[in-house]
Amino acid sequence: PLVLGIETSCDETGIGIVRGTTLLADAVASSVDEHARFGGVVPEVASRAHLEAMVPTVRRALADAGVTMRDIDAIAVTSGPGLAGALLVGVAAAKGYSVALDKPLYGVNHLASHVCVDQLEHGRLPEPCMALLVSGGHSSLLLVPDITSDVRPLGSTIDDAAGEAFDKVARVLGLGFPGGPVIDRWAREGDRAAIAFPRGLTGPRDAPFDFSFSGLKTSVARWVEARQRAGESVPVADVAASFQEAVVDVLTRKAIRACKENGVEHLMMGGGVSANTRLRALAQERCDAAGIVLRVPRPGLCTDNGAMVAALGAEMVARDRAPSTLSIPADSSMPVTVSQAVS
Ligand code: ATP
Ligand code: MG
Numbered sequence: 001p002l003v004l005g006i007e008t009s010c011d012e013t014g015i016g017i018v019r020g021t022t023l024l025a026d027a028v029a030s031s032v033d034e035h036a037r038f039g040g041v042v043p044e045v046a047s048r049a050h051l052e053a054m055v056p057t058v059r060r061a062l063a064d065a066g067v068t069m070r071d072i073d074a075i076a077v078t079s080g081p082g083l084a085g086a087l088l089v090g091v092a093a094a095k096g097y098s099v100a101l102d103k104p105l106y107g108v109n110h111l112a113s114h115v116c117v118d119q120l121e122h123g124r125l126p127e128p129c130m131a132l133l134v135s136g137g138h139s140s141l142l143l144v145p146d147i148t149s150d151v152r153p154l155g156s157t158i159d160d161a162a163g164e165a166f167d168k169v170a171r172v173l174g175l176g177f178p179g180g181p182v183i184d185r186w187a188r189e190g191d192r193a194a195i196a197f198p199r200g201l202t203g204p205r206d207a208p209f210d211f212s213f214s215g216l217k218t219s220v221a222r223w224v225e226a227r228q229r230a231g232e233s234v235p236v237a238d239v240a241a242s243f244q245e246a247v248v249d250v251l252t253r254k255a256i257r258a259c260k261e262n263g264v265e266h267l268m269m270g271g272g273v274s275a276n277t278r279l280r281a282l283a284q285e286r287c288d289a290a291g292i293v294l295r296v297p298r299p300g301l302c303t304d305n306g307a308m309v310a311a312l313g314a315e316m317v318a319r320d321r322a323p324s325t326l327s328i329p330a331d332s333s334m335p336v337t338v339s340q341a342v343s
């Protein structure tokens, strides 16, 4: 079946079209530049941008896929979690298309979509698999027996998300927003062993699968301030590389431990931070050493997009899940354990 997916949980208006596990179109319009001067996403600005971008982005996706609206068999949309006003624009549009076309509607979970998207690149997701989900709003380790109905959180961040830490450290270094991609670039020129930043929650008594990045962020800020107070220049590349190493070291260590303790042989990484070059390299290295198969989609599919929503919708169809009703909400705090909104 041909599924159209709509994603508006944050600042990307994403429209994807898939047939089964085949990607046909992935059109994304981002309002990220409009938020840059505020140093973070402004919900009102994002909602308005989604309204303006919706129809043109749907048209672009249809044209890219070489299909018309009449060819679409089902509509999938991000029902949550995310920014309430932003989600509402996508959910309203999806309900409109569903009614107008008389096609079933699937309201899906944004986080499960970040995991499911890998199917478009590497074929059917092996289940159970472990998923390390790292984005601007989330950092979790998920055991996934069934991506359409059974996602179990093993642990998550107790303070900042990994992406949030990248964004905040970038601000400290005066590198702009969003911080992830720019720190990734700077880090390539730096020495990742230059500064020994703390590895959060890695003590023997700490929760094995929870994360903490707020102490790390503070530690970077203090280090930079001390340099500045002393009138010394800040070695941006070394700070970026050392900070990044502290994040990805902990993420990969815990992800591999989670695989081993649960007897799972496949690790999937998703969410915006999994676009990070060093995270991908270190995860590959450590998975190889542990005999675990690593699956990470290409960077463009790691950040928010509509293809991931279509991918999960198509999986709902493939597994004969009942469609959602037209009364599904825009649920800003939809739990990760819920893959699909039913009503
Ligand atoms: P969520 O999925 O939690 O709602 P989100 O909507 O912020 O989060 P994503 O697109 O999944 O969106 O992730 C964006 C985050 O990923 C930002 O914090 C950004 O800094 C980070 N990011 C993007 N590219 C990279 C990179 N190369 N290295 C590290 N972080 C990155
Ligand atoms: Mg985003």
Ligand code: FE
Pocket (backbone or CB within 6 Å): 110, 114, 135, 136, 271, 272, 303, 304
């Ligand atoms: Fe996201």
